[in-house]
Amino acid sequence: MGTATTTEVRTGFGAAILLGIGDDDNVACVAEHDAATEGEARRWIEQALPTAAMPDWVHRRPHGTAGAFLFAVYTEGIRVHDGPGESRWENYPDDAPEHTADLIDGAVRWWPRADTQR
DSSP states (O other): OOOOOOOEEEEEEEEEEEEEETTEEEEEEEEEEEESSHHHHHHHHHHHGGGOOOOHHHHTSTTTTTTEEEEEEEEEEEEEEEETTEEEEEESSTTOOEEEEEEETTEEEEESOGGGOO
16 A cells, blocks of 8 residues: 655645535535635635535435535645645644635625734
């Protein structure tokens, strides 16, 4: 059995649009973006979240999109590439704050509020 070796590490901010259903905060990832700066991560979310679509399989559920929601998150960290087509995002530092956005009445709302962030 072989072991993966890290071939590249990139620092920055990882942003993602995620799907939640019911009480589950994260069922699936809809889209991801690696950003060089916090501002770039926020801008990507503010542009992508309002136009993001539920995956087709959500519409095919017995109750369709009932209870399903999209939200976004970004955090500072590193993208570690373990091999061809394999990578993972790791918060760095380990206690890097996670910033969350919801889409409410067509507008992106940040948690914690934007005026409390750096």
